[in-house]
Amino acid sequence: MQQAASKPVRDPDIQVTVAGDGARVVHLSGAWDIRALESRAHALQSALRDAGPVNAAHWDLSQIQRFDHIGAMVVWRAWDRCRPNHLQLRREHEIFFGACEGSMGARPSTPRAFDPLLPAVTLGLSAFAAAGHAVQILQLFGQLLIDAVAVARQPLLRPWREFSAGIYSIGAQALGITALVGFLIGVVLSYLSAEQLRVVGADVFIVNILGVGIIRELGPVVCSILVAGRSGSAITAQLGVMRVTEELDALSVMGISNTLRLILPKMAAIAVALPLLVAWTCGVALVGGAVSAKVELGMSFTQFFSSLPAAVPEVNLWLGVGKGAVFGVLIALIACHFGLRIQPNTESLAAGTTRSVVTSITAVIVADAILAVIFSDVGWTQ
Amino acid sequence: MISAEPIVEVKGLWTVYGDFVVHRDLDLSVTPGEVVSLVGGSGSGKTTLLRQMLGLERPNRGSIRVFGIPIHSCDAELFKRIRKRWGVLFQHGALYSALSVFDNIALPLRELHAFDADFIRDIVMLKLDAVGIDQRHAATMPADLSGGMIKRVALARALVLDPELVFLDEPTAGLDPDRSETFVKLIRDLHLKLNFTVVMATHDLDTLVSVSDRIAVLADQKVVICGRLDEVVQYDHPFIRNFFLGERGLRALSAAPALQAP
Numbered sequence: 001m002q003q004a005a006s007k008p009v010r011d012p013d014i015q016v017t018v019a020g021d022g023a024r025v026v027h028l029s030g031a032w033d034i035r036a037l038e039s040r041a042h043a044l045q046s047a048l049r050d051a052g053p054v055n056a057a058h059w060d061l062s063q064i065q066r067f068d069h070i071g072a073m074v075v076w077r078a079w080d081r082c083r084p085n086h087l088q089l090r091r092e093h094e095i096f097f098g099a100c101e102g103s104m105g106a107r108p109s110t111p112r113a114f115d116p117l118l119p120a121v122t123l124g125l126s127a128f129a130a131a132g133h134a135v136q137i138l139q140l141f142g143q144l145l146i147d148a149v150a151v152a153r154q155p156l157l158r159p160w161r162e163f164s165a166g167i168y169s170i171g172a173q174a175l176g177i178t179a180l181v182g183f184l185i186g187v188v189l190s191y192l193s194a195e196q197l198r199v200v201g202a203d204v205f206i207v208n209i210l211g212v213g214i215i216r217e218l219g220p221v222v223c224s225i226l227v228a229g230r231s232g233s234a235i236t237a238q239l240g241v242m243r244v245t246e247e248l249d250a251l252s253v254m255g256i257s258n259t260l261r262l263i264l265p266k267m268a269a270i271a272v273a274l275p276l277l278v279a280w281t282c283g284v285a286l287v288g289g290a291v292s293a294k295v296e297l298g299m300s301f302t303q304f305f306s307s308l309p310a311a312v313p314e315v316n317l318w319l320g321v322g323k324g325a326v327f328g329v330l331i332a333l334i335a336c337h338f339g340l341r342i343q344p345n346t347e348s349l350a351a352g353t354t355r356s357v358v359t360s361i362t363a364v365i366v367a368d369a370i371l372a373v374i375f376s377d378v379g380w381t382q
Numbered sequence: 383m384i385s386a387e388p389i390v391e392v393k394g395l396w397t398v399y400g401d402f403v404v405h406r407d408l409d410l411s412v413t414p415g416e417v418v419s420l421v422g423g424s425g426s427g428k429t430t431l432l433r434q435m436l437g438l439e440r441p442n443r444g445s446i447r448v449f450g451i452p453i454h455s456c457d458a459e460l461f462k463r464i465r466k467r468w469g470v471l472f473q474h475g476a477l478y479s480a481l482s483v484f485d486n487i488a489l490p491l492r493e494l495h496a497f498d499a500d501f502i503r504d505i506v507m508l509k510l511d512a513v514g515i516d517q518r519h520a521a522t523m524p525a526d527l528s529g530g531m532i533k534r535v536a537l538a539r540a541l542v543l544d545p546e547l548v549f550l551d552e553p554t555a556g557l558d559p560d561r562s563e564t565f566v567k568l569i570r571d572l573h574l575k576l577n578f579t580v581v582m583a584t585h586d587l588d589t590l591v592s593v594s595d596r597i598a599v600l601a602d603q604k605v606v607i608c609g610r611l612d613e614v615v616q617y618d619h620p621f622i623r624n625f626f627l628g629e630r631g632l633r634a635l636s637a638a639p640a641l642q643a644p
Contacts, residue, residue, distance in 0.1 A: 034543055035466075041497055068544035068576075099511065102508075344479075347480040
């Protein structure tokens with residue numbers, strides 16, 4: 001910063017001499033700026049402290065070539081934050097100590113005391129938070145129902161474009177991944193069951209196991225988990241970014257309802273697309289199962305698919321597809337809820353998206369268990 | 383000061399996006415200790431030029447030397463050292479939203495791994511003082527700060543390593559006239575005290591008039607003139623007529639001390 005004429009800039013240095021009258025003089029010279037101190041701050045700090053008691057010595061800082069706040073702070077702290085009685089200093093360097101004096105050091109922050117009740121308090125608070133989320137999700141659902149009635153009454157309000165865009169991004173674009181996952185699950189499940197069934201000679205029951213297992217349980221659950229990860233996170237992140245960029249507020253001030261314009265079409269799209277995806281995934285998974293059954297048990301495709309209607313009553317299909325619709329609504333509600341609650345900062349965006357996906361997958365599995373209990377005596381072959 | 387080697391030197395710079403030429407054979411040089419402002423209409427490439435000086439973007443042709451070192455062709459280790467010698471104030475502050483005010487300012491110091499926590503706290507508080515932020519805001523998160531405070535904290539972060547060169551991108555954009563005046567005064571005071579070099583992109587006339595030593599006008603894809611305010615105003619160019627000699631321009635100029643002297 002300060003070009004000291006043509007003299008080359010030297011490394012920071014400390015020298016202690018004894019003057020004629022017996023007083024110790026501490027000479028500081030060279031560059032005392034961040035570039036020079038970066039590598040030797042600790043050594044210089046201790047060397048300064050070794051130079052002797054602050055007020056017993058004369059301090060000569062006039063040979064310092066470069067100086068800045070960091071350098072001043074190193075010296076200032078060695079002086080225990082007060083100016084020594086005998087100090088020689090260049091005029092232009094005065095300002096750095098002025099800044100040190102002005103700031104008078106920081107108040108040390110007090111570490112938080114250990115609280116033995118902390119785990120209990122944390123648990124309680126998170127329980128309240130969870131209950132709060134549940135209530136808010138319920139409120140959101142209620143608002144959506146009100147909006148749905150409004151839309152039904154006024155056809156002009158219907159957000160068709162958003163709805164069809166949702167069907168495309170949530171449904172059509174997920175066809176590939178759900179087919180791949182469904183096919184592989186069908187193959188694996190069929191292979192594992194075939195091994196067991198062959199032992200007891202009950203080969204033909206492979207159709208029952210695959211049919212009921214995939215259509216009733218695996219198809220809807222696997223498909224919903226994929227959609228929760230794919231579209232749930234996307235919805236949360238999109239709403240979150242719209243919050244950050246104040247787009248949500250912009251909609252509000254135009255008198256356009258967020259729930260009606262953004263959330264309702266998304267929820268409707270998931271509720272329509274997910275059952276279709278479930279049917280698609282189940283179909284592909286059954287094909288995978290049939291392929292595996294042919295390889296493992298030598299069962300022909302005709303035999304497999306012709307015995308399917310007898311083994312799996314039609315109501316199972318409606319159960320599976322219906323589950324898809326319920327899970328879809330759950331995923332949309334949770335994703336939108338967490339999306340609307342994102343604060344305008346990156347941390348909150350990350351936390352909100354994670355929470356949205358984890359909560360919706362958990363909710364799907366819990367709902368699946370509840371539905372399994374409710375429909376436990378429906379859809380079995382007599 | 384004129385004899386000193388330039389701290390930033392741009393030579394024969396070309397920037398082309400597809401068919402669109404942003405900079406055509408552009409030259410600019412900044413001498414140590416001065417405040418140079420880049421002005422130009424929107425789309426004239428001020429911010430692009432600034433980003434190229436920072437090494438965030440690469441020009442299609444030409445060289446940019448900062449501290450005498452060609453930043454786009456030097457080795458990574460050397461460039462890393464250069465980056466510690468400059469400070470940057472981004473247009474919207476670019477504070478890390480996950481970190482508190484204190485941690486934002488402490489981050490560059492901590493990255494050096496040279497100072498202990500206690501020392502870092504002293505330096506951070508000193509810098510907060512220097513930009514006029516009260517110590518009790520140290521624990522605040524950036525999302526809870528007002529626009530003016532974000533700029534101040536971002537300035538403190540830019541200055542925490544006592545840089546020799548400071549880049550300011552639209553320092554007063556988004557501030558009300560009163561705040562922007564105090565902020566400009568703060569920059570001017572700090573510049574006088576600490577004697578760093580400033581390269582600033584702005585289109586705020588008041589800022590321009592009150593802090594710049596020299597003004598570089600970007601128009602027609604190059605620097606049409608780079609000189610003191612009075613030289614720039616006398617240069618005949620449609621952009622300059624529009625920008626400086628419009629109603630707003632004349633009002634700002636009437637406050638400029640440099641022009642009133644004979």
